Amino acid sequence: MNKIVNSSWTPDDSAELYGVRDWGVGYYDVSDKGLLTVSTGDPDSPVTAPLLNIVQDIRERGLDAPVLIRFEDILEQQIGRLNIAFKTAIDSAGYNGQYRGVFPIKVNQQCHVIEEIATVGAQYGHGLEAGSKPELIIALAHLESPDAHIICNGYKDQEFIDLGLQATKMGYSCFFVIETPSELPILLERSRALNIKPLIGVRVKLASVVGGHWNATSGDRSIFGLSIAQLIEMIDTLREEAMLDCLQLLHYHLGSQIPNIRDIRSGVVEACQVYMELLREGADMQFLDLGGGLAVDYDGSKTNHIHSKNYTVDEYCADIIDVVMSTLDPEGIEHPTIITESGRATIAYSSVLIFNVLDVASSAPGAIPDSIPEDEHPLLHSMKETLNNLCEKNMQECYNDAVFYRDEVRDIFKRGQIGLRSRSLAENLFLLVMNNILALSETAARPLQEIDILREQLSDIYYGNFSLFQSLPDVWAIDQIFPIAPIHRLDERPTREAIIADITCDCDGKIDRFTNMHETKKTIGLHPLKDDEDYFIGVFLVGAYQETLGDLHNLFGDPNVVSVRLHTDGSYEFADEIEGDSISDVLSYVEYQPQQLRERFRKIAERSVRQGQITASERQTIMKAFSASMQGYTYYEKD
Numbered sequence: 001m002n003k004i005v006n007s008s009w010t011p012d013d014s015a016e017l018y019g020v021r022d023w024g025v026g027y028y029d030v031s032d033k034g035l036l037t038v039s040t041g042d043p044d045s046p047v048t049a050p051l052l053n054i055v056q057d058i059r060e061r062g063l064d065a066p067v068l069i070r071f072e073d074i075l076e077q078q079i080g081r082l083n084i085a086f087k088t089a090i091d092s093a094g095y096n097g098q099y100r101g102v103f104p105i106k107v108n109q110q111c112h113v114i115e116e117i118a119t120v121g122a123q124y125g126h127g128l129e130a131g132s133k134p135e136l137i138i139a140l141a142h143l144e145s146p147d148a149h150i151i152c153n154g155y156k157d158q159e160f161i162d163l164g165l166q167a168t169k170m171g172y173s174c175f176f177v178i179e180t181p182s183e184l185p186i187l188l189e190r191s192r193a194l195n196i197k198p199l200i201g202v203r204v205k206l207a208s209v210v211g212g213h214w215n216a217t218s219g220d221r222s223i224f225g226l227s228i229a230q231l232i233e234m235i236d237t238l239r240e241e242a243m244l245d246c247l248q249l250l251h252y253h254l255g256s257q258i259p260n261i262r263d264i265r266s267g268v269v270e271a272c273q274v275y276m277e278l279l280r281e282g283a284d285m286q287f288l289d290l291g292g293g294l295a296v297d298y299d300g301s302k303t304n305h306i307h308s309k310n311y312t313v314d315e316y317c318a319d320i321i322d323v324v325m326s327t328l329d330p331e332g333i334e335h336p337t338i339i340t341e342s343g344r345a346t347i348a349y350s351s352v353l354i355f356n357v358l359d360v361a362s363s364a365p366g367a368i369p370d371s372i373p374e375d376e377h378p379l380l381h382s383m384k385e386t387l388n389n390l391c392e393k394n395m396q397e398c399y400n401d402a403v404f405y406r407d408e409v410r411d412i413f414k415r416g417q418i419g420l421r422s423r424s425l426a427e428n429l430f431l432l433v434m435n436n437i438l439a440l441s442e443t444a445a446r447p448l449q450e451i452d453i454l455r456e457q458l459s460d461i462y463y464g465n466f467s468l469f470q471s472l473p474d475v476w477a478i479d480q481i482f483p484i485a486p487i488h489r490l491d492e493r494p495t496r497e498a499i500i501a502d503i504t505c506d507c508d509g510k511i512d513r514f515t516n517m518h519e520t521k522k523t524i525g526l527h528p529l530k531d532d533e534d535y536f537i538g539v540f541l542v543g544a545y546q547e548t549l550g551d552l553h554n555l556f557g558d559p560n561v562v563s564v565r566l567h568t569d570g571s572y573e574f575a576d577e578i579e580g581d582s583i584s585d586v587l588s589y590v591e592y593q594p595q596q597l598r599e600r601f602r603k604i605a606e607r608s609v610r611q612g613q614i615t616a617s618e619r620q621t622i623m624k625a626f627s628a629s630m631q632g633y634t635y636y637e638k639d
């Protein structure tokens with residue numbers, strides 16, 4: 001779409017167009033130089049750096065785009081924010097219990113992330129949630145303080161249980177959360193065999209159902225957790241074994257990204273009732289674990305839309321404390337330690353994926369002669385006439401006519417009645433009519449009915465140097481929306497409307513849904529490429545779930561990852577750099593042996609020498625190129 005360029009464009013206009021100040025929550029902003037910036041530290045005197053400078057500095061060190069940048073300070077601040085918000089809510093309400101968060105490792109298992117969380121979390125007693133044996137091993141190796149809990153969810157076999165029991169003996173606060181009735185007998189048997197008393201939690205299925213993407217985790221048909229009937233059986237078994245005092249924790253998880261605070265409240269109300277009943281049954285209840293669900297406002301709209309949330313972190317904490325107190329106090333029940341398992345909200349903000357644009361497929365029509373040759377097919381003359389007559393009043397009619405003529409032209413081409421050049425001229429004429437209609441329609445009092453379709457169909461395709469399947473799997477799998485914006489040139493009006501395609505050549509490897517306050521847009525405004533300058537686009541809030549869910553579709557591997565720490569003097573440090581997969585790496589993931597591949601290729605090259613197709617020294621050059629490729633990045637590299 002060619003917007004009429006008359007008034008000037010400011011960085012503030014870009015900030016508004018891309019919603020940066022809404023979803024950026026102070027971490028991301030647009031500078032008056034038109035650069036997208038990251039800010040950390042005290043909101044009153046933040047430390048700020050332009051992303052473009054960071055990307056260029058990373059590049060100078062030999063790590064090319066695409067690159068995933070992790071801002072360690074943001075992760076630290078998010079952990080602090082959650083813990084401080086709970087502390088504030090607890091203090092101001094006069095709550096007698098504590099808050100102890102745990103980070104669910106599955107949300108981002110990367111070593112550097114977990115190390116960071118364990119280090120920063122220590123002061124708050126922030127623990128880890130493990131859903132598998134490898135995750136338990138990670139948790140055991142990172143948590144030192146008994147204040148920080150380990151919550152073991154997921155299926156647990158004997159090996160998992162034995163390890164957890166030994167950890168309990170060593171002084172870890174390691175809870176086994178019973179998710180299915182079959183786990184309990186193994187736990188009891190192993191605890192007798194090892195003579196170690198376990199800390200037991202139980203996950204219940206609540207009747208409360210939430211809205212949003214992940215609502216299948218709530219309600220009767222959720223796959224994990226005990227039904228109320230199974231819970232009663234578990235209590236009876238524990239009582240018979242004289243181990244009811246081991247049951248201390250109640251857990252539920254309504255699902256991730258809960259947009260509506262009402263759903264969160266209603267889950268807590270129901271859980272509190274179960275909690276009190278467990279106490280009455282004789283369990284030594286002390287912990288109420290509300291699971292994850294604290295949402296991220298990806299579109300910045302502050303609504304109960306699935307990509308947003310209608311509450312702040314402070315409200316989330318205050319509401320939970322309020323509901324627990326108002327439910328338990330009338331019964332005179334002691335306040336439990338509140339545990340939440342916030343993953344998404346803790347880690348999402350800290351990562352940005354940055355890629356360069358390789359090419360643009362424009363929807364602009366090719367050259368059209370001033371007059372259509374006399375002997376051209378009459379349909380082409382009709383199309384030209386439509387073009388000439390087009391005005392705001394008749395644009396609907398012209399639209400219908402042009403579509404009709406184009407379809408007719410395609411039909412007669414199929415029947416062999418016109419040639420390729422005539423068909424090409426017709427397609428160009430059609431595109432020009434459509435572009436003109438769209439331009440008219442954008443400013444018309446009564447726009448064309450089909451304007452949305454037209455806008456989408458006439459948008460450019462920007463080819464980004466990244467793999468959607470590797471770096472943004474949720475965009476493909478569950479239509480997740482992430483905020484996207486160019487990281488520079490924000491003082492220029494974006495004159496193109498575009499969708500973004502990745503380089504996997506898969507028709508699903510595209511982004512055609514963008515955040516736009518109260519609706520999703522099918523295109524994004526971008527700038528025309530410049531000849532000698534890279535154009536960098538950032539995809540924001542990608543810290544949760546994307547890194548390990550990604551796959552090797554088309555054998556594009558992990559991108560380069562750089563952890564950045566900002567200093568108060570405005571400088572920054574690359575605290576950690578992880579080179580992305582090389583071609584040889586990804587080939588070995590699918591069981592090829594690089595050495596063997598080279599050997600096979602060498603034999604074929606040698607045959608070519610014998611057959612006189614290449615010379616021996618050409619063979620050497622070819623083999624060198626082959627070997628060099630193996631060591632290269634899987635993404636598009638500039639020389």
Ligand SMILES: *Cc1c(COP(=O)(O)O)cnc(C)c1O
Binds near residue numbers: 292342
């Ligand atoms: C996935 C998961 C979480 C994390 O949820 P977020 O919405 O990312 O905070 C917490 N607890 C359990 C049991 C989970 O399965």
